Amino acid sequence: MHIPDGFLSWTWPIYYVIMFVALYFSLRWARKNLDEKLIPLIAVLSAGIFAIMSMNMPIPFGTSGHMLGGALVAIVFLAPEAAVLVLFIVLLVQALFFGDGGITALGANVVNMGLIGGAVAYFSFRGLEKFTGKYPAAAIAAWLSLFIAAEVVAVEMWLAGTFPLDVGLASMGIYHAFIGVIEAILTVVVLIALDKLRPDLLAWNRKTSGGQKLEGSEEVAAK
Amino acid sequence: MSTNDKYLVIAGVIICLLIAVMSPFIASPDPDGLEKSAEDAGVPEVEASYESPFPDYTIEGLDKIGEISALVIGIIITLIIAYIVAIALRRRNPPEASK
Numbered sequence: 001m002h003i004p005d006g007f008l009s010w011t012w013p014i015y016y017v018i019m020f021v022a023l024y025f026s027l028r029w030a031r032k033n034l035d036e037k038l039i040p041l042i043a044v045l046s047a048g049i050f051a052i053m054s055m056n057m058p059i060p061f062g063t064s065g066h067m068l069g070g071a072l073v074a075i076v077f078l079a080p081e082a083a084v085l086v087l088f089i090v091l092l093v094q095a096l097f098f099g100d101g102g103i104t105a106l107g108a109n110v111v112n113m114g115l116i117g118g119a120v121a122y123f124s125f126r127g128l129e130k131f132t133g134k135y136p137a138a139a140i141a142a143w144l145s146l147f148i149a150a151e152v153v154a155v156e157m158w159l160a161g162t163f164p165l166d167v168g169l170a171s172m173g174i175y176h177a178f179i180g181v182i183e184a185i186l187t188v189v190v191l192i193a194l195d196k197l198r199p200d201l202l203a204w205n206r207k208t209s210g211g212q213k214l215e216g217s218e219e220v221a222a223k
Numbered sequence: 224m225s226t227n228d229k230y231l232v233i234a235g236v237i238i239c240l241l242i243a244v245m246s247p248f249i250a251s252p253d254p255d256g257l258e259k260s261a262e263d264a265g266v267p268e269v270e271a272s273y274e275s276p277f278p279d280y281t282i283e284g285l286d287k288i289g290e291i292s293a294l295v296i297g298i299i300i301t302l303i304i305a306y307i308v309a310i311a312l313r314r315r316n317p318p319e320a321s322k
Contacts, residue, residue, distance in 0.1 A: 044235030
């Protein structure tokens with residue numbers, strides 16, 4: 001769902017402003033929570049998300065889609081701020097070097113995939129995990145994050161005068177309901193692998209030791 | 224970096240490279256959800272105003288090898304930038320202050 005240049009008309013600076021505000025919170029989160037051993041994880045997740053975004057999988061209606069990864073990052077770190085940071089890096093590289101997503105649309109792309117994708121995943125995961133268990137919660141959170149991000153793109157396209165609202169919501173919704181299944185499966189696969197191989201890297205295994213992680217996430221929840 | 228972290232980076236890079244090698248052959252060439260929605264809404268395709276070095280993950284005249292190389296270059300750039308950003312933003316307070 002990378003928005004190209006031109007699709008946002010005059011509205012693109014709005015999303016740059018939101019992106020910079022979100023990045024400010026990411027920076028604060030990093031200063032507080034990003035310790036030495038999480039640095040390689042940030043790097044590997046960024047590179048992995050860059051790579052997996054090239055793997056477009058076929059879905060019905062002659063359309064294709066790929067994983068976004070915002071949900072994965074938000075759940076691994078239990079912080080939507082981390083998703084904003086990682087998606088910002090990936091989308092910046094894609095826009096600058098590969099023409100994937102416009103330069104003027106970078107703000108909107110980071111807001112949609114990083115901020116909305118990450119926040120929807122984080123809050124739905126947090127809300128669901130008590131009832132469904134971790135992995136089903138992660139799957140639903142990942143599906144929701146992609147679906148809602150897609151519908152937000154439809155609204156943005158309508159604000160910019162690019163799509164009519166009804167066609168945008170219907171098309172984006174139908175295609176991304178399928179792409180969301182890919183997002184859900186891959187998110188859960190990576191979480192299971194990390195939990196088996198490096199449980200120490202997952203925030204859900206760390207949050208009970210020491211109040212620091214909890215303090216950070218409550219602060220976000222309060223906003 | 225601890226040995227475990229080295230394994231994480233090595234395993235991560237190997238997975239990324241596998242994706243880069245397979246992707247040009249098996250990735251679907253169909254338009255993505257947003258492009259298809261634009262078609263549904265009858266929006267004309269826009270010409271990119273900015274000329275990126277590897278448009279659409281290709282290197283001119285190199286076909287599949289070019290696509291693989293573009294992805295590998297992208298993976299390495301992303302890994303390095305993310306590493307540098309993470310080091311720059313990492314937690315600053317000394318361990319005793321964080322308790």
